[in-house]
Amino acid sequence: MILLQVQQVMRRFGANVLFENVQMDIQEHARVALVGRNGAGKSTLLKMIAGETVPDEGQISMRKGLTIGYLAQDQGLDSRNTIWEEMSSVFAELHTLEDRMHSLEHQLSDPETIADQEAYQQTLKTYDQVQTEFQQKNGYGYQAEIRGVLHGFQFDADVYDKSVTELSGGQKTQLALAKLLLEKRDLLILDEPTNHLDVETLTWLESYLQSYSGALLIVSHDRYFLDRVVNEVYDLSHHEMVHYTGNYDQFVQKKAARIQAQWKHYEKQQAEISKLEDFVNRNIVRASTTKRAQARRKQLAKMDRLDRPDGDEKTAHFGFHAAKQSGNIVLTVKDAAVGYQDRILSEPDNLNVKKHEAIAIVGPNGIGKSTLLKSILGKIPFIKGQATFGTNVVTGYYDQEQRNLHDRKTVLSELWDEHPTTPEKDIRTILGSFLFTGEDVDKPIHALSGGERARLLLTKLAMQNNNFLILDEPTNHLDIDSREVLEVALNDFDGTILFVSHDRYFINQVATSVVELTPEGTELFLGDYDYYMDKKQEQAEIAEAAASEAAEQEAAANPEAPESAASAAPKSKGQQDYQASKQQQRQKRKLERSVAALEERIGELETQADEIQQQMVQPDNLADADKLQDLQKQLDAVNEAHDQTENDWMAQAEELENLAD
Incomplete structure (x- = not known):
């Protein structure tokens, strides 16, 4: 079922057309990405679909009763509530039902209600109805849902x-995105939702969105995120829209194949045009062939000429070159x-960077990745240790x-x-290769935008022609095309690279x-991002299996005693704390598995x-009293x-x- 249709939509800015004849269909449960260069009009189109603005031409139609959730770029939540109050406000209807249930429970325990059998039965019936509705709307699980998203x-x-x-x-x-997820709108429109998220959170969000019950329309420069x-x-390019599946x-791949096919048809037509024009030029003045030349001229005039593929959009083209080789x-x-200030974020940190390597540094926000780069460069002192550069x-x-x-x-x-x-002409040429x-x-x-800066x-x-590039989030603010150009430039670079990035596609x-x-x-993984993730998963599985095996062995050796003889011996305070922590972790994992089950x-x-x-x-069952009674017993x-x-779950x-806690 189609939730929303964009039909022949146009947007102008003054005399310029940003895009025109845009068409889009969003089906129920769709997972749609909107891509295009910075300035192509992606965010403008999202605002139209979300109902914040209207098209200059065309229309946007939607299914009656469609609920839409929209998160603009860097749109923060503006509220004086606490975090929990703000998230809990999504479930206002459940709060009302819960209050109603408590009120009915109070009535059911009232002696006057109990004495009036008819009133008691009516109140009990109402309570059952309210409780059923509360249960069906996840009244007993919404708090766990809030905690899970937070x-x-x-x-x-x-x-x-x-x-x-x-x-x-x-x-x-x-938090604004978290609240939208809890609201469970029919269509979720997200403009750059991966900004400000570290890799761990991104991975969680990908998993959550994969099972999201509504439809998704997403603008993002995170290609790894879009892939998943x-x-x-x-x-959205060349002022128009093209749809692809996958x-x-x-x-x-499909866009490249499409452009290749367009070039093939364009070049074939150009060859035909050249051949016809050559015939006309050679034969139009000769009496014996002038009629045929005139026919070719008419053929040329009627021909529907194909536009040159790729339009007039420009791509940055640049490279990095080392003026001299390092050791x-x-x-x-x-x-x-x-x-x-003596607050250690990470220790011990070890790096051994060799010529022509490209090493990515990953980790959660706030762990010190940028700090490590600045310490290596001497901009922030190491709390311990130092960096030594080679020859x-x-x-x-x-x-x-x-x-x-x-x-300025x-x-x-x-x-x-x-x-x-350097001559001004050469400076301008270099700037031109970067689209200035x-x-x-x-x-x-x-006055520059983030992408221009x-x-x-x-x-x-x-x-600068350096031979060792240290890059801190180099893909921030770049559109996808610019990221791809940067990837090519770095892969062709004849030097060494050390970089921090949250862009997993870029790392790969x-x-x-x-x-x-x-x-x-620090821990070194000799491969790309996918290899790193595979190894992390493998490590987690090994650790979990080892912990499980140790717990089973301990239980088998001492089926009745909570501790083995060895563990019952006097322990130091540190040993006691360690054992208590391990026991708590085991208990927590066991409870987590039980709650999930x-x-x-x-x-x-x-x-x-x-x-x-x-x-x-069903009509047949409604007419069969015995069958209906049997079904009621099953339901009870x-x-x-x-x-x-x-x-059990609540406990x-x-x-x-x-x-x-």
């Missing part, structure tokens, strides 16, 4: 009472600690905070001041190895109850099992929550 966005229980006003801009955006979430792609990788050992960091190493640094740009300068002067002996042309070079830097930083870096394309940064230090069982029982109720309203048994399972969920 945990996915790294909001733990100790911050639930924190006011939304105290959060950072990035956290407010995450979407199965349709709409490409994820992002499949879209890239084989480029960088060594041994047993270092990074942090601020002939010349470093170039890309700062994600863009602090090495001067806001123009684009041209930013480069020319650093390379005063014409009047663009006279723009003041403070990123391209200018890359221009400066390319002109560029990295020869991955270093994970944790509070316990109970949740699954509740879902199964609810499905069984729905199926029985559907059978009860299922409901009883459901209530008992739900009680264990509360125990788990207390354990976490």
Whole structure:
């Protein structure tokens, strides 16, 4: 079933057309990506679909009663509530039902109601109806649902009472997305939802969206994210829209094949045109052939000429080149600690970077990845240890905070001041290769967009001819095409690269190895991002199996005693704390598995109850009193099992929550 249709939509800015004749169909449960270059009009189109603006031409129609949730770029939640209050407000209807249930429970325990049998039965009937509705709408599970979503966005229980006003801009955006997910709209429109998310949160969000019950329309520069979430792609380019089926990788292949076919048809037509024009030019003045030449001329006039493929859009084209080669050992960091003012974020940190390697540093937000790069460069001192560069190493640094740009300068002067002996014509040519042309070079830097500032930083870096590039989030602010150009440039670079990135697709394309940064230090993985993730999964499985085996062996050796003889011996305070922590972890894992199993069982029982109720309203069964009575007994048994399972779940969920506290 189609939820929403975009039909022949146009948007103008003054005399210029941003896009026209745009068409899009969003089906029920669709997983749609909208891609295109910065400035193509993606966010503008999303605002139209969300109902915030209207098209200049065309229309957007939608199914009656369609609910839409829209998250604009970097749109933070504006509320004076606490985090928990704001999330809980999504379930206002359940709160009303819960209050109604408590009111009815009070009435049922009232002696006057009990004395009036008719009133008691009526109240009991009403209570059953309200309780059933409360149960069907996940009244007993919505708090666990809130906790699950908040945990996915790294909001733990100790911050639930924190006011939304105290959060950072990035956290407010995450909370806005969390609230939208809980609202379960029919269509969720997300404009760059992966901004401000670390890899762990991104992985959780991908998993959540894969099972989201409604339809999704997403704009994102995160190609890895799109590959895992979407199965349709709409490409907004050359002022028009083209639809492709498949994820992002499949879209890239199909678009390339489509453009190749267009070129083939275009070149074939051009050859035919050239042949016809040549015949006309040679034969139009000859009496014997003039009629045939006139016929060819008419044929040319009637021909529907194909446009040159790819339109007039430009792509940046640049490269990085080392002026001289470094030695084989480029960088060594041994047993270092990074942090601020004696607060250690990660220790011990070890790096051994060799010539021509491309090493990606990954880890959660706040772990010290950028701090490590700055410490290596001497911008922030190591708390412990030091960095040692090899022979002939010349470093170039890309700062994600863009602090090495001067806001009062123009684009041209930013480069020319650093390379005063280079002719202006050459500076303009280099800037042109990074898409700064014409009047663009006279723009003041403070007026540039994030993407333009990123391209200018890359221009400066390319002109330095370093042999060791240290890059901090180089793909931030770049559109997908610019990211792909950067990937090619780095893969062709004849030097060494050390970089921090949350862009997993970029890491896969560029990295020869991955270093994970944790509070316990660094760990090296000799492969790309997918290899790193496979190894992490393998490590987790081995650790879980080892813990399970150890627990089983301990239980088998001492079936009655809570502790073995060895463990019963006097222990130091540290040993006692360690054993208590391990025991708590085992208990927590056991409870988590049990709670998950109970949740699954509740879902199964609810499905069984729905199926029985559907059978009860079938005409044949309604006419058969015995059959109806039998179905009612089945339903009562299922409901009883459901209530008992739900009680077990609530008890264990509360125990788990207390354990976490």
